[in-house]
Amino acid sequence: MNNNQMCFCTSRDKKIFWGFLFTLVELLVTIAIIAILASMLLPSLKTAKDTCKKISCQGKLKQWAEAVHMYCDDWNGYFPNSDFWPTTLEEYTGATNNLYPHRAKYNKMRLCPSAQILDDSVSTTDSQYGHYAVNSNFTGDRVKLVWTVKMNMITSPSEKIFMADGNNAFFDWLVMDRYEARHANGANNMWVDGHVNWTKKIDVTAALLGIPGHARGGM
Numbered sequence: 001m002n003n004n005q006m007c008f009c010t011s012r013d014k015k016i017f018w019g020f021l022f023t024l025v026e027l028l029v030t031i032a033i034i035a036i037l038a039s040m041l042l043p044s045l046k047t048a049k050d051t052c053k054k055i056s057c058q059g060k061l062k063q064w065a066e067a068v069h070m071y072c073d074d075w076n077g078y079f080p081n082s083d084f085w086p087t088t089l090e091e092y093t094g095a096t097n098n099l100y101p102h103r104a105k106y107n108k109m110r111l112c113p114s115a116q117i118l119d120d121s122v123s124t125t126d127s128q129y130g131h132y133a134v135n136s137n138f139t140g141d142r143v144k145l146v147w148t149v150k151m152n153m154i155t156s157p158s159e160k161i162f163m164a165d166g167n168n169a170f171f172d173w174l175v176m177d178r179y180e181a182r183h184a185n186g187a188n189n190m191w192v193d194g195h196v197n198w199t200k201k202i203d204v205t206a207a208l209l210g211i212p213g214h215a216r217g218g219m
Contacts, residue, residue, distance in 0.1 A: 050184065053112075053113040053114040054114065054188065054198060056113045057113060057114060057165070057183065057188045058188050058196050058197075058198070060109050060112070060132075061188055061189075061190040061196045062196050063109060064089070064109070064163055064190055065163075065190050065194040065195075066092070066194075067089040067093050068080070068089065068092075068163075068194075069194055070092045071088065071089055071092055072150075072151045076150070077150035077151050077152055078148050078149070078150055079138050079139045079140075079148045079149060079150075079151065079162075080139060080148070081139055081140050081148055082134055082136045082148075083140075085134055085139060086110060086130065110130025110132060111130060111131055112131035112132070112182065114182045114183055115165070115180070130166075131165065131166060132163050132164065132166055133163065133164060133165075133166030134163050135160070135161055135162050135163070137149075138154065138160075138192070151192065154192050157192035157193040158191055158192070158193045158195065159191070160191060160192045161189045161190070161191055161192075162191060162192045163189070164179060164187050164188065164189040164190065165181070165182055165183070165187040165188055165189075166179065181200075181201035183198060184198075185200060186198050186199055186201055187199065187201060
């Protein structure tokens with residue numbers, strides 16, 4: 001190989017090398033930009049996803065509110081009993097006791113999209129488990145011999161919680177240790193007057209609402 005050939009090959013190799021190097025640098029820069037954008041966007045996407053779940057949960061509580069008010073209209077103003085409220089309200093949610101496909105749809109109303117399913121039986125047709133809890137001071141408690149009350153007996157119904165996010169799939173009575181703040185350190189609440197909103201957990205522990213710390217209590 002003469003000197004001219006050697007110079008020609010070396011020049012070509014240099015061009016290939018520098019071309020590859022520039023391509024590699026461009027690729028690395030692109031990857032770095034994508035990584036930076038992802039780190040900026042992912043938290044926003046998670047926040048947006050969590051917000052959608054919170055809104056979906058509120059929609060379910062609004063359906064429960066309609067069912068509760070229709071039940072009270074049919075039963076002389078009385079709230080459903082705390083031991084049987086899921087099945088008692090079933091017919092007011094578009095489901096019936098004997099139509100299992102409807103009951104499967106009804107069971108989904110008991111599940112908050114932000115909560116974990118605590119028990120496999122939550123998906124069965126006869127399960128009364130769910131992610132929401134009711135205020136047993138209004139729906140009664142056989143242990144404390146507290147009976148259901150009439151809706152019109154509740155003073156300041158817009159300030160009293162009837163149902164809210166709960167964290168126990170077996171006991172569905174609403175007490176402080178079962179009140180679950182799973183939506184941005186707060187919970188969705190359905191109030192006696194039927195309106196639904198999100199509240200920070202610290203706000204609903206106020207003495208005004210009277211949430212006790214003992215088991216099977218209410219507000």
